[in-house]
Amino acid sequence: MRSTTAAHSARALRSQGALAVLRFVHAHPSATRADASRALGLSSGSATEITARLKAARLLDEAAPPRTGGRGRPSPVLAPHPEGPLVCVVDISHERWRVACVELGGGVLDSEQGRHSGSADVVGLLAGRVTAVHARHGRRLRAVSVSVAGTVRGTTIVQASGMGWRDVALEPLRPPGVPLLVGNDASLAGLAEARRGAGAGARAVLHLTVEVGAGGILVVDGRPVDGATGAGGEFGHMPFGDPALECPCGARGCWDLAVDGRAMARSLRRPQPRDPRTAAERIVARARTDPASREMDAVADAARALGRGMGALVNALDPDLVTLSGLAIDLAALAPDPLGEGYTAALMRYRRADPPPVRPSALGSLGTLTGAADAAFDVLLTNDGLTAWSAS
Ligand SMILES: [Zn+2]
Incomplete structure (x- = not known):
C-alpha cells in the first residue's frame, strides 16, 4: 500500500x-x-x-x-518546506573547514566551521560532523556536496598542492545511502557566480579566482564545462608563467606561480611563504596604505600576469564576461592599469575594441558554499531525485 x-x-x-x-x-x-x-x-x-x-x-x-x-x-x-530536502555542504579550504546544511533556495539552516592544520586527517574529523548532520536530519539529508581547494577526479582529491595532499579519498564523508559529490572550489564558486552572482543573465561566463594559485571555470548556459572526470578548469596550471619554475603539480611554468603570494614574495626577493594566502594579504594591505611601496610593485607584477592569462583564456574560450573572486579582486582594484595592460596585450587584435568586461564577484566568500549546494540540487531536482524523495 x-x-x-x-x-x-x-x-x-x-x-x-x-x-x-x-x-x-x-x-x-x-x-x-x-x-x-x-x-x-x-x-x-x-x-x-x-x-x-x-x-x-x-x-x-x-x-x-x-x-x-x-x-x-x-x-x-x-x-x-520546513520538512523538505536538505544538502550537507562541506567546504575544505587551505586552513579552514565548514559544514553547513542548505535547503531549497540556498538558505543555510545550520553551519559550523573551524581551522585545520593542513593535514588530510581533517577528513576524519569532517566525517564525524557529517555523521552528526545525518543523525540530526535523517531522510531529509539528500546529498553531501564537498568543495575542495584542489584538483578533483570523481570523489578523490587527486592533488591539493596548497596543502600537500595527493590521492585523498573522500568516501568517508558519505553517509550510508546518501549520494556524495565532490568539486573544485573555484569551479563551484564560478557555477554560483554565473547563475546567481555577477554573471547572472550572461550565456558564457569565465570565472577566475586567485587564492593559493589560480583557478576557475567556464560556465555555459548555467552548466560548468569541467571535462570528462570533473578535473577541468585547472587554468592555474596552464604555462602562462616562467618556464624556469617548477610547480608543485609537476609541470613547469604554471600560471599559479605568477599571480599569488608566492609570486609577490619572489618579486620582493623574499623567501617562499609557508602560507601564500596570508603573505599575499599582508603585501596587499601594505600596497593599499602606501602606493609608492615595493609591495605595490609586487602587486602590479601579479596583476599584469593575471591580466595576460585572462586575455589568453578569453581568446580560447570566448566568454561574454569575466568574473573575479578572492585575491584577484584585490589585484584588479589596486593595480587596474597593469591588469588592463596585461589583458589587452594578450588579446587578439579583433577583441581589443570590445573586450569582455571584467567584474568582481557578487557572492564573495559564499560562492563555494552556494555552488556546492547548487551542484547537489541539480541532481535532486530531477525526475529521479523526486521519485527517490517520494519513496522516502
Ligand atoms: Zn602547476
Whole structure:
C-alpha cells in the first residue's frame, strides 16, 4: 500500500510542471506564486494546484507575502518546506573547514566551521560532523556536496598542492545511502557566480579566482564545462608563467606561480611563504596604505600576469564576461592599469575594441558554499531525485 502511494505521488510530481516550479523556486528564493506562474507560463489555477501538490509532498511551503500596500490580494511567497530536502555542504579550504546544511533556495539552516592544520586527517574529523548532520536530519539529508581547494577526479582529491595532499579519498564523508559529490572550489564558486552572482543573465561566463594559485571555470548556459572526470578548469596550471619554475603539480611554468603570494614574495626577493594566502594579504594591505611601496610593485607584477592569462583564456574560450573572486579582486582594484595592460596585450587584435568586461564577484566568500549546494540540487531536482524523495 505504502509503495503504491509513493508511486502515485512520484507520478504526480513528475507531471505538469512540478519540477519546473521547484527549479524556479530554487533559483529565485523569494519568488511568489504569481512570479512562478508568469515565468513558467502557467495559469493561476495550475500554479495553485501544483504548489498544493508540492506542499503535500513536503517540498514547498507558502509564506505570507510582504505588505506592499497595493490593491488586490498579494500572491504568497514560495518557500522551502520546513520538512523538505536538505544538502550537507562541506567546504575544505587551505586552513579552514565548514559544514553547513542548505535547503531549497540556498538558505543555510545550520553551519559550523573551524581551522585545520593542513593535514588530510581533517577528513576524519569532517566525517564525524557529517555523521552528526545525518543523525540530526535523517531522510531529509539528500546529498553531501564537498568543495575542495584542489584538483578533483570523481570523489578523490587527486592533488591539493596548497596543502600537500595527493590521492585523498573522500568516501568517508558519505553517509550510508546518501549520494556524495565532490568539486573544485573555484569551479563551484564560478557555477554560483554565473547563475546567481555577477554573471547572472550572461550565456558564457569565465570565472577566475586567485587564492593559493589560480583557478576557475567556464560556465555555459548555467552548466560548468569541467571535462570528462570533473578535473577541468585547472587554468592555474596552464604555462602562462616562467618556464624556469617548477610547480608543485609537476609541470613547469604554471600560471599559479605568477599571480599569488608566492609570486609577490619572489618579486620582493623574499623567501617562499609557508602560507601564500596570508603573505599575499599582508603585501596587499601594505600596497593599499602606501602606493609608492615595493609591495605595490609586487602587486602590479601579479596583476599584469593575471591580466595576460585572462586575455589568453578569453581568446580560447570566448566568454561574454569575466568574473573575479578572492585575491584577484584585490589585484584588479589596486593595480587596474597593469591588469588592463596585461589583458589587452594578450588579446587578439579583433577583441581589443570590445573586450569582455571584467567584474568582481557578487557572492564573495559564499560562492563555494552556494555552488556546492547548487551542484547537489541539480541532481535532486530531477525526475529521479523526486521519485527517490517520494519513496522516502
Ligand atoms: Zn602547476
